[in-house]
Amino acid sequence: MRIDCKHVWEYISAYIEGEVDADLRAQIDKHLETCEICSAVLDSTRNVVVLYADGRIFELPRGFSQRLHERLDIELAKAVP
Amino acid sequence: MKNVPNFESEAECIRRILAGEKQLFHTLIRPCERPVYFLLMSILRNEAEAEDAAQEAIVKIYRNLHLFRGESQFRTWALSIARNEGLGRLRKTEARREESLDALTEDQAGDFTPAILTSWREVPVQALERKELGALLRQAIEGLPEIYRNVVLLRDIEEMNVRETAAALGIAEGAVKVRLHRARALLQRSLAPRLKEFAPKRGKLFGWGR
Ligand SMILES: [Zn+2]
Secondary structure: OOOOHHHHHHHHHHHHHOOOOHHHHHHHHHHHHHOHHHHHHHHHHHHHHHHHOOOOOOOOOOOHHHHHHHHHHHHHHHOOO | OOOOOOHHHHHHHHHHHHOOOOOHHHHHHHHHHHHHHHHHHHHHOOHHHHHHHHHHHHHHHHHOHHHOOOOOOHHHHHHHHHHHHHHHHHHHOOOHHHHHHHHHHHHHOOOOOOOOOOOOOOOOHHHHHOHHHHHHHHHHHHOOOHHHHHHHHHHHHOOOOHHHHHHHHOOOHHHHHHHHHHHHHHHHHHHHHHHHHHOOOOOOOOOOOO
16 A cells, blocks of 8 residues: 555654554655655654754743742741651 | 652652751752743743742642652652642633633644655754744744643653653643644644755755755
8 A cells, every 4th residue: 555645744753753553664664765745844844853852942041940949948948848 | 969860769869858858859859840840831821920830839849749659750740730830820810711722723733734845954953053043943832732832842842751741741641642743743834944044055065966
């Protein structure tokens, strides 16, 4: 059975995660060999994830930890949980 | 200060806090700070409110530490307290409208149509030195419906596993997977066309092949 692009798109992220079974993976691999659109969709999805998952994108507000631990010091002084 | 590296020393750490070594709570909570804050940021969508809620949640985690049964990872338990704190605050505001909108989106998002491209030039992480790129990525994630945003933050950004994410959000593992896949498809669609300009220009010397 030959799978079409739409079918591949549905599984791109699962494919990246290694969540698709061997049979489907083989079908997707075969499709990717000849379909430059799906290959580009796969590459761009991977790339997008790497970029937004970079630690520099989401940072705690400046001073967050310090304010938190100061508040905790007050709380800890009160009682044992 | 060191992170609490594994389950055993975590349990040991909690035992000692409950026995009176209260200062160890600073160490115990450190690895949870980021996920607690970003989960609350995702739910409340406001920095000041998220920080306030994070402090409040972490104080509750301390006060309720004797209730932790060790059936899950400490971080999972801590995150579920944080989520309750966030949802409690949401209920007080009129933001519930947004929640029902999000619920609608889940059913409609069966559409995985990506941004169609015929080739992709890798955008290297070095490109993140450009502030516009960071802003673009943040905007895209902030623009996701909440149910997807929560999962992306915990799975991809905080690198929590499926099981832990499911437990922290109070949803099934299957839902975590589906939401992550849909979220990534939505992010590819919104970001891919705009990321192209951040790819290195193909040098004339090395630009053969295409
Ligand atoms: Zn295709």
